[in-house]
Amino acid sequence: MKHDVRGISKWRQRLGYGISDLACNLIWQMISLYLLYFYTDIMGLNAAAVSLMFVITRIIDGVTDLLVGYLIDHTHTRWGKSRPYFLFGAIPFAFFAFLCFSVPNTSVAGKMVYAYVTYIGLSFSYTLVNVPMASILPSLTTDAKERTALSTSRKFFGFLGATVVSSSALVLVNLFGGNNQALGFKKVMFMFGLISCILFFITFLSVREIRVEEKQTLTMKNIIKALRQNTPWLIFALNILFMWTGFFLQTSSLVYYFVVVVGDRGLSITIATIMSIVPMCANFFVPFLANKMGKRNLFIIASLIQAGGIVIILLGTINHFVIIVGALVSALGYGIKESIYFSMQADPVDYGIWKNGIDVSGSLSAINGFLGKVAQAVAGGIAGILLAWGSYAPNAVEQTNQATLAIKLMYGYIPIALIVGSVIVMSFYKLDQEYPQIQVELAQRRKI
Numbered sequence: 055m056k057h058d059v060r061g062i063s064k065w066r067q068r069l070g071y072g073i074s075d076l077a078c079n080l081i082w083q084m085i086s087l088y089l090l091y092f093y094t095d096i097m098g099l100n101a102a103a104v105s106l107m108f109v110i111t112r113i114i115d116g117v118t119d120l121l122v123g124y125l126i127d128h129t130h131t132r133w134g135k136s137r138p139y140f141l142f143g144a145i146p147f148a149f150f151a152f153l154c155f156s157v158p159n160t161s162v163a164g165k166m167v168y169a170y171v172t173y174i175g176l177s178f179s180y181t182l183v184n185v186p187m188a189s190i191l192p193s194l195t196t197d198a199k200e201r202t203a204l205s206t207s208r209k210f211f212g213f214l215g216a217t218v219v220s221s222s223a224l225v226l227v228n229l230f231g232g233n234n235q236a237l238g239f240k241k242v243m244f245m246f247g248l249i250s251c252i253l254f255f256i257t258f259l260s261v262r263e264i265r266v267e268e269k270q271t272l273t274m275k276n277i278i279k280a281l282r283q284n285t286p287w288l289i290f291a292l293n294i295l296f297m298w299t300g301f302f303l304q305t306s307s308l309v310y311y312f313v314v315v316v317g318d319r320g321l322s323i324t325i326a327t328i329m330s331i332v333p334m335c336a337n338f339f340v341p342f343l344a345n346k347m348g349k350r351n352l353f354i355i356a357s358l359i360q361a362g363g364i365v366i367i368l369l370g371t372i373n374h375f376v377i378i379v380g381a382l383v384s385a386l387g388y389g390i391k392e393s394i395y396f397s398m399q400a401d402p403v404d405y406g407i408w409k410n411g412i413d414v415s416g417s418l419s420a421i422n423g424f425l426g427k428v429a430q431a432v433a434g435g436i437a438g439i440l441l442a443w444g445s446y447a448p449n450a451v452e453q454t455n456q457a458t459l460a461i462k463l464m465y466g467y468i469p470i471a472l473i474v475g476s477v478i479v480m481s482f483y484k485l486d487q488e489y490p491q492i493q494v495e496l497a498q499r500r501k502i
Contacts, residue, residue, distance in 0.1 A: 064203075067194065070260020072207030074140065074187050077253035079215030080246040081151045081180070084223060086305040087326060088239070089154070090437060095448045096236050097157050097165055105438020107170055112431030115177040116424045122185050123420020127277070127413075134263030135416065136190035143182030144254035148247035150176035155243040157236040181423060183254060188396070188419035192403040193263040198493065202341045205397035213334035213389065219246075220326030277417050280410045286485035287402035287418060293479045294425040295432075297357075297395070300472030301388075302433035304364075307464035310446075314453050314461050316372050328381045333389020340393040348486045349401075352394050354477050359387030361473040368466045401485055408492045437464055 093099045122139075129135045153172040158165060187208070195201055223242060231238020281287065312322035343352050363384025370376030399422060403415045444460030446453060453461075 064200070067261050068204055068207040070257050071187075071190075071194065071204050072211040073253045074183070074257040075208045075212030076215040077144075077250040077257070078180070078184055078187070079212045080219060080250045081147065081176075081243075083216045083219035083330075084151075084155065084243065084246065085176075086302060087220065087308060088223065090306045090434065091309050092155060092239060093169060094441075096239065097169065098162060099166060099169065101438045101441040101446065103166060104169075105435050105442070107166070107173065108434030108438065109431050111170065111174050111177060112427050112434075114174055115181065115427050118178045119181050119185065119420045119424035119427065120417070121420075122181050123189070123417040123423075124277075126186060126189050126416025126420070129416075133258075134190070134193065136186035136193065137258060137261060137263055139182050139186040140254045140258040143179060143186075144251045144258075146175070146179035147183050147254070148251040150179050151247040151250070152240070152243045155239045157240070177427065181420075185416070185420045185423050188399050188422060189415045190261065190263060191400040192413075192415050194261060195264070196404075196493070196497070198401075198489065199341065199345070201400050202344055202394075202397045205400075206337055206340050206393055209340075209389075209393040209396060210334055210337045212392075213330050213337060217327060217330030217334060220330045221323065224323060276412065277414050280406055280412055280414050281418065281421070283409060284402055284406045284418075286405050286483060289479060289483045290398065290402055291422065291425055293476050293483075294422060295429050296472045296476035296479060297391075298426045298429035299433050299436075300469035300476070302430045303436055303472075304465055304469040306433060306437050307461055310441075310461045311465040314458055315465075316377065318372075318374070321374060321377070324378070325381045328378065329385045329388065332382055332385035333392065336386050336389035337393045340390055340397075343390065344394055344397065349394050349398050350480055350483045350486050353391055353398070354480055356387045356389075356391035356394070357473050357477050357480075360384050360391060361387070361470050363387060364466055364470050364473075368462070401489055404489075404492060404496060405485060408496055436468070440464055 090104065093104045094101050126135050126139070129138065131138055133141075150172055154169075154176045156172075158168045160168065191201060191204060194204060226242045226245075227235055227238030229238070230241040308326060309319070309322050312325065313319050340352070347355070361384075363380045363382070363386070366380030366383060367377050368380075370380055399419070403413065403418055406418070407413050440460035440463055441457070444454060444457035446457045446460065
């Protein structure tokens with residue numbers, strides 16, 4: 055079995071790194087699929103007020119993202135720069151996840167304040183464990199193929215976590231809570247939070263940062279200058295807004311779409327499960343496809359496949375067979391796209407080191423995370439506005455035509471448009487062509 059210079063086997067590190075995304079997705083998928091629904095239909099909060107909360111909390115969260123990235127770039131411990139955050143962020147992440155899906159016994163105004171506090175706490179603790187997941191990758195290996203293998207492992211376990219949530223969460227909510235969905239969500243989040251915490255501890259014990267850089271005296275001015283000169287990253291960063299806004303908008307509206315438009319709540323569980331299992335399986339082919347086609351080309355093709363699948367779902371209207379076929383196609387494209395996306399994140403770090411001679415992996419990863427949260431806030435804002443515009447009535451037997459149109463826009467039309475925008479942006483990404491020579495030159499510098 056192959057080992058790196060610190061004596062950690064490649065497979066141990068791949069598994070250890072991979073389960074960090076399983077830990078994240080046990081919570082993240084709950085947020086993506088059910089938090090908006092939990093706030094409006096269970097906690098009884100106004101959709102427009104929730105929309106505003108998403109925007110405000112994401113602005114606050116953006117500051118903490120940049121702070122954590124800055125801290126990582128200035129962290130120097132015997133465990134490395136990024137690795138310590140898995141250890142210290144695990145418990146707060148699990149704790150706030152539990153609180154976020156708990157309903158306090160207070161007034162509507164009190165519940166709104168509680169939602170702000172717990173959602174901000176969850177977002178910050180998510181940042182503590184999620185930004186290091188991206189910033190640590192360039193330090194785990196300098197080999198491009200091994201980075202893809204690590205990213206593939208990460209996304210396999212990420213999709214596994216998403217599958218567990220999408221296939222079992224509502225079932226467990228009903229099992230633990232019966233007619234009391236609030237109690238069911240609370241118990242489920244306690245269980246998922248505990249498992250997530252344990253998994254992050256295992257990640258901490260299983261990975262090692264092997265790329266040892268000299269301590270850098272980094273100022274904010276130097277960091278901003280380095281990022282501004284990193285053209286591949288600027289393109290990648292713009293793509294984040296298109297890619298993740300569409301994703302969050304569609305996932306947050308999944309339950310609404312299948313209840314209101316299709317008329318089958320049970321089918322939403324089937325589709326959510328497909329959107330987790332198929333990507334998990336498709337993930338295994340990513341290293342081979344990336345080696346044959348290049349990362350950018352694979353990203354673009356997979357994006358178009360995903361969009362095509364959404365079109366099929368919309369054309370299927372209430373036909374379950376057509377909808378499932380569309381979900382299978384969309385999930386295939388999405389799974390390949392997301393896996394190669396996380397592999398691509400590490401490459402602009404090397405480009406920046408090659409061009410400027412400084413490593414700002416923490417700040418770069420933090421801004422990527424911040425942009426993802428901006429996308430989530432925008433998606434939440436759009437969803438809240440559209441639900442309010444459509445006069446959506448929680449638990450109503452029938453919805454207005456305007457509410458139905460709003461949900462179709464959320465689940466299908468707007469996400470398709472954003473995927474097309476993502477493809478256009480990524481067509482300008484040229485780093486794949488330059489990267490082999492950059493690797494050679496960086497290797498020569500390290501030998502000097």
